[in-house]
Amino acid sequence: MPDSVDIRANEANEAFEAFVGDHELRVQQCDGCGRRRLPPSWICPHCLAEEYEWIAASGTGVIHSFIWYLRPLDPAFLATPYNVTIVELAEGPRLISKVVGVQPGDLSVGQAVEAAFEDGPPGATTLVFRVRETADGAEG
Amino acid sequence: MVGIEPRVTSYLDYATGGFTTQYAAMLVAAGVCDTVACVFGANPRQATVGDSGAYVYDPTYGLVNAGAIAALGWTRYMSKYETVEEDLGAVAVTFRRHARLNPNSAFTEPLTLDDYLATPYTVWPFRELDICKVTAGGAALIITAADRAGDHPKAPVYIGAAGRQQAPLELAGDEHLMCYAMTSVAEQVYREAGIGPGDVDLLMATDSSTAAVIHTLENYGFCEPGGGGRFVREGGIALDGEIPMNPDGGQLSGGYLLGWLHQVEAVRQLRGECGERQVAGARIAQYATTGRWRTDFLSTIYVAE
Ligand SMILES: [Zn+2]
Numbered sequence: 001m002p003d004s005v006d007i008r009a010n011e012a013n014e015a016f017e018a019f020v021g022d023h024e025l026r027v028q029q030c031d032g033c034g035r036r037r038l039p040p041s042w043i044c045p046h047c048l049a050e051e052y053e054w055i056a057a058s059g060t061g062v063i064h065s066f067i068w069y070l071r072p073l074d075p076a077f078l079a080t081p082y083n084v085t086i087v088e089l090a091e092g093p094r095l096i097s098k099v100v101g102v103q104p105g106d107l108s109v110g111q112a113v114e115a116a117f118e119d120g121p122p123g124a125t126t127l128v129f130r131v132r133e134t135a136d137g138a139e140g
Numbered sequence: 141m142v143g144i145e146p147r148v149t150s151y152l153d154y155a156t157g158g159f160t161t162q163y164a165a166m167l168v169a170a171g172v173c174d175t176v177a178c179v180f181g182a183n184p185r186q187a188t189v190g191d192s193g194a195y196v197y198d199p200t201y202g203l204v205n206a207g208a209i210a211a212l213g214w215t216r217y218m219s220k221y222e223t224v225e226e227d228l229g230a231v232a233v234t235f236r237r238h239a240r241l242n243p244n245s246a247f248t249e250p251l252t253l254d255d256y257l258a259t260p261y262t263v264w265p266f267r268e269l270d271i272c273k274v275t276a277g278g279a280a281l282i283i284t285a286a287d288r289a290g291d292h293p294k295a296p297v298y299i300g301a302a303g304r305q306q307a308p309l310e311l312a313g314d315e316h317l318m319c320y321a322m323t324s325v326a327e328q329v330y331r332e333a334g335i336g337p338g339d340v341d342l343l344m345a346t347d348s349s350t351a352a353v354i355h356t357l358e359n360y361g362f363c364e365p366g367g368g369g370r371f372v373r374e375g376g377i378a379l380d381g382e383i384p385m386n387p388d389g390g391q392l393s394g395g396y397l398l399g400w401l402h403q404v405e406a407v408r409q410l411r412g413e414c415g416e417r418q419v420a421g422a423r424i425a426q427y428a429t430t431g432r433w434r435t436d437f438l439s440t441i442y443v444a445e
Binding site: 110 | 191200202203204205207212213215262263266311312
């Protein structure tokens with residue numbers, strides 16, 4: 001039955017992308033065990049329940065890890081420098097993304113970030129993050 | 141076919157050597173085959189220049205190359221433990237020193253820690269020398285039953301034990317980023333062999349990145365978690381160190397044929413054939429390999445006759 005699995009996996013991915021297109025970040029919350037998860041999946045990796053809800057995420061998180069490409073490692077991605085960052089959302093799940101508006105040397109593990117949205121051509125909005133300014137104006 | 145009529149032939153789509161030999165050993169143990177030839181060859185266009193691990197993990201964000209995953213793991217590791225840049229540099233320098241004693245090595249230019257530190261970053265925190273290059277070459281291993289091994293012209297090396305653990309490709313998980321599935325392999329292989337890491341004379345292990353060496357040393361119990369960098373800087377993996385590792389120069393300097401050369405060197409070392417780079421008195425060699433984009437981990441204990 002691999003086809004039906006693929007269709008449901010795609011449904012979750014497409015729903016997530018549609019939210020991002022509307023500048024919304026949502027995470028899946030399992031109806032079975034209550035755990036929140038991303039990247040999108042059709043079945044809960046913890047308890048195998050298939051039912052879930054999309055709940056609104058705060059958009060805040062911290063940097064879990066990051067790297068800076070300073071020399072291209074693949075001919076399809078030549079525009080160095082760029083970072084790839086793993087963000088741990090306040091709701092728990094971790095995402096592969098990038099932090100915008102920063103230069104090499106600006107990032108650190110544990111740094112506070114918040115979701116932002118980069119609009120490309122129609123239907124091609126990308127979820128990104130930027131460093132979060134705290135109340136006193138300093139970087140969090 | 142030139143007088144050979146194999147009962148079984150298989151092509152493993154991606155195997156770093158150990159997985160192939162484990163399969164071969166299973167075929168022999170099950171009585172399906174008497175003797176199995178495991179062969180590998182590669183002649184990449186970018187030999188000695190191109191980075192190993194070419195792969196697009198995420199096209200949206202440009203997460204490319206297996207070395208980048210290892211780099212993400214090292215950033216994470218640096219946030220957990222105290223590290224210095226020389227931790228990774230010492231891995232590169234040690235294996236280059238070994239490679240210079242191996243006439244088959246791909247990279248034999250002298251390399252010092254200062255040389256390492258002077259090279260630019262490629263995917264920070266990694267420098268050029270932290271990710272191994274693809275190289276050309278071939279390797280073959282013959283696996284047969286122990287009671288037939290005497291029929292061959294050279295002394296056999298025995299497979300003493302094996303352990304294997306697969307793990308999901310969860311890119312954002314610390315288990316994946318720091319290869320924690322190795323601890324399960326270690327538990328299996330040492331229990332089956334009835335030994336511990338302190339009994340191993342020689343370690344042949346995946347070094348497609350310098351950081352992988354630190355994770356291997358810690359996860360297999362050769363040093364404590366967080367202590368791998370210091371262990372290497374203090375000479376722990378040198379030929380005369382606590383656990384001599386990759387005396388052929390490994391994948392970083394000897395040559396990258398996935399993980400096949402690690403096994404070839406293990407056999408040669410246990411036969412005492414390695415000349416200047418011979419680990420004195422090596423009787424027990426441990427092979428530890430990582431495959432399939434860090435989702436498959438295997439270790440074998442090889443024992444000299
Ligand atoms: Zn669940």
